[in-house]
Amino acid sequence: MAGNKNEPVLQFAPFQSSVDEGFWHGLSSLKLNKLKIDESPISITGFYAPCSNSQVSSHLTLLTDSLPTEPNDEPSIETSRGNRNKCSVPGTLYNTNTLEGFHALDKQGLLKAEAKKIWDDIRLGKAEEDGSVLLRFLLISFADLKKFNFYYWFAFPALVLDPPATLVDLKPASKWFTPDETESVLSCCNEWRTSSLTADVPFFLISISSNSHATTRPLKDFEACQREDDKILFGFYDPCHLPNNPGWPLRNYLAFISARWNIKKVQFLCYRENHGFADLSLSLVGEALIQPSQAWQDRQHVPNAVGWELNRGKRVPRCINLSTSMDPTRMAISAADLNLKLMRWRALPSLNLNMLSGTKCLLLGAGTLGCQVARMLMAWGVRKITLVDSGKVAMSNPLRQSLYTLEDCLDGGDFKALAAVKSLNRIFPAVEAEGIVMAIPMPGHPVPSQEEQNVLDDCKRLHNLVESHDAVFLLTDTRESRWLPTLLCANANKLTITAALGFDSFLVMRHGAGPFGGPVDSKAASVGSISTTVENMSLTQSDSKLRLGCYFCNDVVAPVDSTANRTLDQQCTVTRPGLAPIASALAVELLVGILHHPLGISAEAEFGNSSDSGSSEQPLGILPHQIRGALSQFSQMILVGHSSSSCTACCPIVVKEYQKRGLDFILQAINHPTYLEDLTGLTELMKSANSFELDWDNETDNDDDCVEI
Numbered sequence: 132m133a134g135n136k137n138e139p140v141l142q143f144a145p146f147q148s149s150v151d152e153g154f155w156h157g158l159s160s161l162k163l164n165k166l167k168i169d170e171s172p173i174s175i176t177g178f179y180a181p182c183s184n185s186q187v188s189s190h191l192t193l194l195t196d197s198l199p200t201e202p203n204d205e206p207s208i209e210t211s212r213g214n215r216n217k218c219s220v221p222g223t224l225y226n227t228n229t230l231e232g233f234h235a236l237d238k239q240g241l242l243k244a245e246a247k248k249i250w251d252d253i254r255l256g257k258a259e260e261d262g263s264v265l266l267r268f269l270l271i272s273f274a275d276l277k278k279f280n281f282y283y284w285f286a287f288p289a290l291v292l293d294p295p296a297t298l299v300d301l302k303p304a305s306k307w308f309t310p311d312e313t314e315s316v317l318s319c320c321n322e323w324r325t326s327s328l329t330a331d332v333p334f335f336l337i338s339i340s341s342n343s344h345a346t347t348r349p350l351k352d353f354e355a356c357q358r359e360d361d362k363i364l365f366g367f368y369d370p371c372h373l374p375n376n377p378g379w380p381l382r383n384y385l386a387f388i389s390a391r392w393n394i395k396k397v398q399f400l401c402y403r404e405n406h407g408f409a410d411l412s413l414s415l416v417g418e419a420l421i422q423p424s425q426a427w428q429d430r431q432h433v434p435n436a437v438g439w440e441l442n443r444g445k446r447v448p449r450c451i452n453l454s455t456s457m458d459p460t461r462m463a464i465s466a467a468d469l470n471l472k473l474m475r476w477r478a479l480p481s482l483n484l485n486m487l488s489g490t491k492c493l494l495l496g497a498g499t500l501g502c503q504v505a506r507m508l509m510a511w512g513v514r515k516i517t518l519v520d521s522g523k524v525a526m527s528n529p530l531r532q533s534l535y536t537l538e539d540c541l542d543g544g545d546f547k548a549l550a551a552v553k554s555l556n557r558i559f560p561a562v563e564a565e566g567i568v569m570a571i572p573m574p575g576h577p578v579p580s581q582e583e584q585n586v587l588d589d590c591k592r593l594h595n596l597v598e599s600h601d602a603v604f605l606l607t608d609t610r611e612s613r614w615l616p617t618l619l620c621a622n623a624n625k626l627t628i629t630a631a632l633g634f635d636s637f638l639v640m641r642h643g644a645g646p647f648g649g650p651v652d653s654k655a656a657s658v659g660s661i662s663t664t665v666e667n668m669s670l671t672q673s674d675s676k677l678r679l680g681c682y683f684c685n686d687v688v689a690p691v692d693s694t695a696n697r698t699l700d701q702q703c704t705v706t707r708p709g710l711a712p713i714a715s716a717l718a719v720e721l722l723v724g725i726l727h728h729p730l731g732i733s734a735e736a737e738f739g740n741s742s743d744s745g746s747s748e749q750p751l752g753i754l755p756h757q758i759r760g761a762l763s764q765f766s767q768m769i770l771v772g773h774s775s776s777s778c779t780a781c782c783p784i785v786v787k788e789y790q791k792r793g794l795d796f797i798l799q800a801i802n803h804p805t806y807l808e809d810l811t812g813l814t815e816l817m818k819s820a821n822s823f824e825l826d827w828d829n830e831t832d833n834d835d836d837c838v839e840i
Contacts, residue, residue, distance in 0.1 A: 138297040138298060138299060138420070139297065139298050140295045140296070140297055140298070141295065141296040141297060141298040141377075141385075141417075141419050142298075142376055143289075143376060143377055143378065143379050143381055143382050144188065144371040144373050144376045144377070144378050144379060145287070145379055145440070145441070146190075146191055146268075146285075146287040146370065146378070146379040146380075146440070147188060147190045147191070147370075147440070148190060148191050148192075148193070148285040148440055149190035149191070149192045149193070150192070150193045150283070150451070151192065151193060151194045151195065152453060153194060153195035154193040154194055154195060154197055154198065155274070155281050155451070155453060156195070156453075157195045157197075157198045158198060158224075158226065158272070158274055158281075159274055159276055159465070161173075161198055161199075161202065162226065162274055162276065163276065163468075163469070163472040163473075164472065164475075165201060165202050166202050166226065167475070167476040167477075168228055168476055168477065169202065170225070170226065170227055170228060170232070171202065172223050172224065172225050173198070173199065173202055173223070173224040173225075173226070174199060174221065174222070174223060174224075175193070175197050175198055175199070175221075175222045175223070175224045175270065176196070176197045176219050176220065176221065176222065177191045177192065177193055177197060177219075177220040177221075177222050177266075177268055178191070178192050178193075178194065178197070178216075178217040178218060178219060178220065179191045179192065179218055179220060179266075179333075179368070179370050180215070180216045180217065180218055180368065180370070181368035181369055181370065181402050181403050181404050182369055182370055182371060182372045182378075182403040182404065182413070183403070183404045183405060183406070183407070184372060184405075185372055185405075185413055186372060187372055188370055188371050188372045188373075188378070189370035190370070191220060191266075191268065191285075191287070191370075193270075197222075214330065214331055215324055215325070215330035215331060215407075217331060218263070218331040218332075218333045218368060219263060219331060220263050220266040220267070220268060221263060221264060221266075221267055221268075222267065222268040222269065222270060223245060223267070223268075223269055223270070224270045224271075224272065225241065225269075225270070225271045225272070226271075226272045226273070226274060227271070227272070227273045228273075229273065230273050230275070230282065232273070233271065233272070233273035233282055233448075236271055238271070238284075238286075238439065241269055241271065241286070242269060242286050242288055242436055242437075242438060242439065243433065243436060245267055245268075245269045245286070245288045245436075246288040246289075246290060246433060246434065246435075246436030246438075247433045248264075248267055249264065249265060249267050249288060249290060249383060250290065250433050250434060252264040252265070252267075253265075253386065253387045253390050253391060254390065254430070256391075258350075258387050258391070259350050259351050259353075259391065260350075260351060262332065262333060262334030262335075262350055262367075262384075263332075263333060263334075265334065265380065265383040265384060265387055266287070266333070266380055266383070267288060268285060268286065268287050268288070269285070269286040269287075269288065269438075270283060270284070270285055270286075271283065271284050271286075271448075272284075276465075276469060277466075277469065278452070278454070279452055279453045279454040279462070279465075280450060280451070280452050281450065281451050281452075281453070282448050282449070282450045283448060283449055283450075283451075284439065284440065284448040284449065285439075285440040286438045286439045286440065287379055287438040287440065288383075288436045288437075288438045289379065289382040289383055289436060289437055289438045290382065290383055290386040290434040290435075290436055291434055291435040291436060291437060292382075292385065292386060292389070292421060292424070292434075293424045293426070293434070293435070294422050294424075296385055296397075296419045296420060296421045297419065297420045298417060298418075298419055299396075299417075299418040299419065299420060300417060300418045301375065301377075301415055301416075301417035301418075302415065302416060302417075303374075303411065303412050303413070303414070303415060303416075304316070304400060304401075304411040304412075304414040304415060304416045305411040305412045305414075307416035308411065308416075309343060311343035312339055312343045312345060313411055315339070315343060315344050315345035316337060316339070316345040316409075316411065317408075317409050317411060318345070319337065319345045319346055319347040320337075320347060320366075320402060320409040321408055321409050322347065323335060323347040324404075324407075324409070329347075329349075332349070333367055333368040333380065334350055334365075334366070334367050334368075334380075334384060335347055335348065335349060335350065335366045335367070336348045336349070336350060336352060336353060336356060336363055336364070336365060336366065337363070337364040337366050337400060338352075338356045338361040338362070338363055339361060339362040339363075339364070340361050340362075341361075347366070353392060362398075363398070364398050364399060364400045364416065365384065365388060365397060365398065365399045365400070366399070366400040366402050367380050367381060367384055367399070367400070367401070367402060368380070368402055369381070369401035369402055369403055369414070369415070371401070372403070372413075374415070377399070377401045377415060377417060378401065381399060381401070384399070385397060385399075385419060385421060386434070388421075389421045389423055389427075390423075390427055393423060394421070395420060395421055395422065395423070396418065396419075396420055396421075397418070397419045397420075397421060398416065398417070398418050399416070399417055399418075399419065400414060400415070400416050401414055401415040401416070401417070402414050403415075459560075460560045460561060463559055463560055463561065464559075464561045467509070467510075467512075467559060467561070468484070468512065470510075471484055471487075471511070471512050472484070478750075479750050479751070480750075481727070481750050482727070482750075483726075483727065484512050486726060486727075487511055487512040487513055487723070487726065488512050488513065488514045488515075489514075489515070490513055490515065490601045490602060490726065491515040491517070491599065491600040491601045491602070492508055492513055492515065492516050492517070492600060492601070492602045492603075492604065492722075493517050493519070493596055493597065493600035493602070493603045493604065494516065494517065494518045494519065494604045494606060495519050495520075495571065495603065495604065495605055495606060495607055495612075495613075495616050496519070496520060496604075496605070496606035496607040496608070496612075497518045497519070497520035497522075497534075497547040497548050497551045497566070497606075498520070498522070498528075498532055498547065498606070498607075498608065499531050499532050499632075499706075499711040500604075500606035500630050500632070500711055500714065500715055500718075501518060501520065501532075501547075501551065501604075501606045502532045502533045502534040502535070502551060503533060503711050503712050503714075503715030503716070504604055504606060504630070504715045504718055504719055505518065505534065505551065505555060505564075506533060506534070506558075506715075507715055507716055507718075507719035508719055508722075509555070509558070509559055509562060511719060511723055514561060514562055514563055515563045516555065516562060516563070516564045516565075517564070517565045517566075517567065517596065517600065518547075518548045518551050518552060518564070518565070518566050518567070519548060519567045519569055519571070519593075519596065520546070520547040520548040520551075520566075520568070520569075521546075521548075521568055521569055521570040521571075522546070522547050523543065523544035523545060523546055523547060524539040524540050524544040524545050524546075524547055524550050525540060525544055526540045528540065528547075531708060531711070532547075534550070534551045534554040534555065535547070535550055535551070535554065536554075546566070546568045547566075548566035548567055548568050548569075549566040549568065550566075551564075551566060552564040552565060552566035567592075567596070569589055569592060569593070570589060571589070571593065571607065571612045571615060571616065572586045572589055572590055572593075572615055572797065572801055573609070573611040573612050573614065573615070573690070573692075573801065574611050574614050574615075574689060574690050574691065574800050574801050574804065574807065575611050575689075575690060575691035575692035575801075575804050576611070576692055576801065577801065577802045578798070578801055578802060583798065586798070586801070587794050587797075587798065590615070590794055590797050591794070593615065593616065593619060594619055597616065597619040597620055597623050597625055598623055600625070601625070601626065602625065602626040602627070602628065602722055602726075603616060603620050603625050603626070603627050603628070604627075604628050604629075604630070604718060604722075605617065605627065605628070605629040605630070605682065606630055610631075610690050611690035611691060611692065613629065613682055613683075613690075614683065614690045614779070614780050614800075615797065617642065617681050617682055617683060617780040617781060618780050618781065618785060618786070618789060618797075620642060620645070621642070621645040621646065621681065621780065621781035621785075621786055622645060622786050622789055622790065623645070624644060624645035624647075624648040624732070625645075625732075626641070626722065626725055626726075626731070626732050627641065627642035627681070628640070628641055628642075628718045628721055628722055629641075629642065629681075629682045629718075630714045630715060630717075630718040631682075631714075632706045632710050632711060632714060633706065634705060634706055634707065635706070635707050635710065635761060635762040635763045636710075636759070636760065636761045636762070636763075637710055637713065637714040637759070637760050638714075638757065638758070638759050639714050639717045639718045639721060639757070639758045640682065640756060640757040640758070641679070641721055641722075641725060641732075641756060642679070642680075642681040642682065642781070643678040643679030643680055643681065643732070643733075643756075643773075643774055643781075644678055644679075644732045644733050645781070645786065646678065646774075646781065646782065646783040646786055647783070647786065648732075648733075677773040677774065678773065678774040679735075679736060679756050679771070679772070679773060679774065680756075680772040680773050680774045680775060680778070680781075681774065681778060681780055681781040682780070683778050683779050683780040683781070684772055684773070684774050684775040684778045684780075684781065685772055685775070686778070686779065687813055687816065687817065688808060688813065688817075689779045689800075689804060689805070689806075689807035689808045689813070690779065691804050707762050709762065710762060713760065713762075714760075717758055720751075721754075721755075721758075723751065724749070724751045724752070724754045725754065727749070727750070727751055728749060728754055734754050735754075736754070736755060736756035736757075736771035737753035737754050737755060738753065738755065738769055738771075739753055739769065753769075755769040755770075755771070756769075756770065756771040756772065757769070757770040757771065757772060758770075777811040777812050777813050777816060778811065779807040779808070779810075779811055779813070782811060784810060784811055784812075785807070785810065785811060788810060
């Protein structure tokens, strides 16, 4: 029976929540990288501690380690066991994909489902072994990862006693115990709180013998305490500081005591602290009367539950915006990665962002193409970019070259490579960009003897740059400036992408593997060994498949000076403004496709209409060799060209000669225009062609004579 009708109904101070920013950052990462569009419930862990201040209640707190590392894992509760300031409480998180979905959740149904878990834990005895299940909580949320807004609502399910418990007495513990009992209770409670086995166990028994000796014991010892005829108090860590109300954990505690042991009169201890020690003047001892509900005898019955947290007195969710408190660089990184990580949700689950961020890209040329390629690389998540250029920013550049402004043109102009890096850092502070001011030695541009050492130093530096990067983009203005990089890339077996512009036409192509690369390794590389993997992903001379050609494989002459005797419109890169962005975007897309192809640099040329190209197996689509486009007709063609045995840049003869003679070979190729043609057999080929043309002319004349006859 509930006792005198005049006795007040026992009222409890509601639980309050507190969420650390680290939790939201952790949820963002889990959502982007693991959960994606999965809305399945997640097990999380909350933490609370007994009140330790007479003016402030303790909150249930969520921290970074409240979340599991994997969606289906249990959170790492064990890591906090024994921490007296972090009593672990199990919870369930429902994170929706949309704000509409958040508002549409069946909140009453979710609360009832969580309450059923608590009720089952009570009936099946789990709560007796692990009292923390009595404090199960619920969190629903929506994470707007684009604006850094987080909508959320806590529920702390409490089983409703029907009829409600009534309060007989409630007073400070210091006024309830005798002096001897007070001393003993203080001692056993402090011992309980300092033991690594019980420091964070929030529910316990205090058994007081007839000689006033108090002992703190776990809930499972209740039957033993009964047999010993001791006075028993049901203790719990009370987060509330109020002098006239116990905290929220007592609600389910009373339901457990009533349902488990059928006790009608309960004496309880609201354990509170001061400076880390038991404080019996702040702690409360009370007596409650409980009348068991007849409905609880039905095993299928689940008590009603309440517990949605109020927000300033109203039953509405909360919202927090973290953009104002986040470090701008961290925000930039998060925002930059957002699009890429969203792509992995449905469109490209195999997208390897770690590989992209670890790929080192060398951009030769920081003009119109170089600026656009750098921007596209950053958009794809590439974070390591080196730009090489010897020119300065001119007044005509900023409108076409997206990394420069008028300030870069003043006082004679800043070096493009350095100005580009400054711009990249302003756009995205997390980029690891480096600018190198250096001219590229070129065939057909003879070097005076006094300049030879400087040119050789540039050759060594370019060689080292190619060796230390994973992918190289050839984006220079002239044909001959691409020869040395092409040779060095063929020698080092590096991923090489060429983009070249005409007035209204463009070429984007990937160079084939070097002539002396290692065997094909179709297994993906681990992050941090991209260069090694690329080197292994090439075709040897013994392979039956032909290597794909480089930029020079279709030439029948060696590259020469293409800038002499040209008017201004021929000296400058005069193109339609839309051409460079198109070609640059295709060049970067080509690189991403190569990096994700199992054969990498050795992947065969694919066509959109090829039945055996295997394009359907690659999530990024086909991987062509050459893309040629014309804006005048808004057309685009996909072509393939195999390597030439007489190529002046990548054929085995040239690469072997470079490996044998090194810088002397390069210097000879630069100073003697016909040397490369003689070396590769192009000179003999041209003689044969001329001879064939003479014979053909003679035959034609004879035929004409015959016709006239």
